[in-house]
Amino acid sequence: MKERTRHLVAALTGLGLGLAALGPGLAPGFVLSYDMVFVPDPAFTRLTFGLTGIVPRHVPSDAVVTALATVIPADAVQKLVLLAIFVMACTAAASLVPSERMAPRLAAGVCYAWNPFVAERLLLGQWALLLGYAALPWAVAAAARADERGGGRRLVRALIPAAIGGFAALAVSGLTALVVALVTVRGRGAAKVVGAVAVLSLPWLVPGLLRPGGLPSDDTAVDLFAARADTPFGTLGSLLALGGAWNGETVPSGYGTPVIASLWLVVVIGAFAAYRTWCREPAWRRGAAVAAGVGFAVAALGAVAAPVLEGLVGLWPGFAVVRDGQQFVAPLAVVVAAGLGAAADRAADARLPGVALAAVAVPVFLLPTLAWGAAGDLRAVRYPDDWARARRIVDGDPAKGDVLVLPWAAYRSYPWNHGRRVLDPLPRYLHRRVVVNDAVTVGGTTVAPEDPKAVRLAPATAPPATTSAAALRDAGVRYVVVDAETAAHRPAGDVREVLRGRDLVVYRIDGSAAPPGDGVPVAPAVAAWVVTGLAVAWSIGTPRATLSLPLLGSIKPRSRRTP
Structure with a gap:
């Protein structure tokens, strides 16, 4: 089987997994869940950038x-x-x-695409x-x-999906790639x-550094978002x-029961053993293992050493990206997937094809409630x-002024969204400046708001009965x-x-004053986008470079051998 055919089979398998996981979410309309x-008809506004x-x-x-939504409907873009x-x-x-067989490759691919990390982050x-x-394995191979x-070109290409994802995605991928390279x-x-991550970070880094008051620092959130x-x-x-995601409401149904959890942990430990014993050929093997260890340590930091993380956040607000530590187990998932693939390959060498095929199916078997839209969620x-x-009404009004959303809360549980919590969509839905309370409350503890306008308007919004026009x-404020x-x-x-x-x-408030200008200057942000855009164009402007398979040909399959 040719290498491109193997990639196509893996891609089609991933598509099948995606169709199974999304289920009712593929119907017309939008899936709204927490941060999703x-x-x-979204529009480019100052908020967009x-x-x-x-x-x-x-x-x-x-x-x-x-x-993308300017070309195809926005709900199709989401799907x-x-x-x-x-x-x-x-x-x-x-x-x-690095195998010519499909079963070991699919064992790794299915394990990486269908596991508790993916399920909890999707919810x-x-x-x-x-x-x-999703692109982290490519980044690992490119960094090596x-x-x-x-x-450098391969590295930038491999990091483009993380760059699109933004600061959290690029922090995880960048840290992993840096450890592998070191x-x-x-x-x-x-x-x-470091250079690739820095250039790809500019679209969000520049507005973050130039925002009024700089980067926010709130070490009280460390315990709230620590792994659980x-x-x-x-x-x-x-x-x-x-x-181990911090939000217990996003754990898939049935996951965590003693039997399922024990079986899954056995698979993970077995994959570790197989990785150490049989995953010897790729150049990235040792680097990925070290990155997995570093990621696990970062993930556990908020749970086992919260004062240390609080001190780091107080020292430099940028360390706040580590508060949601569980996201840094991503490189560990790379090792688990590669180890399961190595185990399946060794089973095929030993003429145990049933074991190799079982390795492909076991992630889905142990986490069936990720299917059908996470069991309908x-x-x-x-x-x-x-x-x-x-x-x-709001967008057709030529008068200037902001929009204030009440009740004064960041997340909503709309009846038309089946009561599922979602970050308030109105700031993206309306095409003018929308002010919401971006303070987040978890378990009775509130993380301070970060939007300067929300901070100023908070006294005028609580209690609701005294909200003063x-x-x-x-x-x-023009509209409420x-x-x-x-x-x-x-x-x-x-x-x-x-x-x-x-x-x-x-409600409309006539005669509103002009909103105070407390945003970010446009020129530096435009320059940041230009630099990043040029870097991306440089990375894909090479012969035979593609975005979908940025590392084609980087790993040569070994010849099939007999035991």
Whole structure:
């Protein structure tokens, strides 16, 4: 079987896994779950590029989605992106197994695309992080060859999905690639990794550094977002099994029961043993193992040494990316997948094809509730008609002014979204500046808001009964949108009701002052995008370079041997 055919088979397998995992989410409409927010007809606004003064966690992923949505419907964009995660994950992991047989490659690919990490992050709605995760095996292989001729181009290509994902995805992939390069090719290769990550980070790094007040620092959030036990084996055992997400509501149904958790942990430990014993040929073997160890240590830091992490965040706010530690077990998943593929290859050598095929099926068998939209949790819904009416009113008004959303909370549980929590979609749905309370409350503890306008407007919004239209007018608020408990959240004072529906009420405040300009300068952000765009164009402007398979030909399959 030719190498391109093997890649095609792995890609089609990944597509099948994606179709199985999304299930009802593939129906017309949008899947809205926690941080996963897609809206119909998105527009390029200052928010898209992180210029409004909020922390640009959504940059550049929102810009890429908006660009794609100019060509095809936005709900189709979401489905294609989610399916691409499974296709890339399966294909990338399969490419790490240097075997001519398909079963070992598919064992690695299926394991990497279908595991507790993917399930929990998908339910958390962190599709942007999963983009970087999906391409991480390519980044590992590229980092191990970064000192070769053309190594820099390969490295940038392999990191493009993580760059699209934004700061968290690039932090995970960048740290992994750096450790691999330091272990395998050292100085020059590591410098290329640092340079590639720095250039690809510019679209979100520049607005983040230039936002009013700089990067936020809140070490109280360390304990809130630390890894949690979702198996009987405690936090560390859960992380070892590729689980341990901080949000217990995103654990797949049935996962973590003693029997399933024990069987899955046996598979993981067996994959580690196979990786150490039989995964000897690739140049990245030792570097990936060290990266997995480093990632596991980072993942566990908030759970076992919270004061240390709090001190780091206090020292430099950039360390806040480590608060959600479980995301750094991603390189461990690479090792587990490669180890399972090596075990399947050795079983095939020993003329045990049934064992090799079992290795392909075991991840799906042990985590069946990822299928069918995570057992029905991920379902496509349509935005109510009231939302479209509100957008026509708000966006059609030539007068300037911001939009304030009440109730004053970051996450919503809409009845039309089956009560599933989702980050407020209105800032992306409406095409003017929308102010929401971006403070996050977990278990009774609240992380301080980061949007400077939300901080200023907070006194005018609580308690709801005293929300003052005059104060909002002076702050430059033109509209107040209430998406729940409408009667209790009518602003006090001179306001005009311009829309009342079952799902939404919109009030207009006439005579609003001009909103204060506290955003990010445009020119530096444009320069950042230009530099990053040129780097991406340089990386793909080589003969035979592709985005879908950036490392084709980098790993030569060994000849089949007899035992």
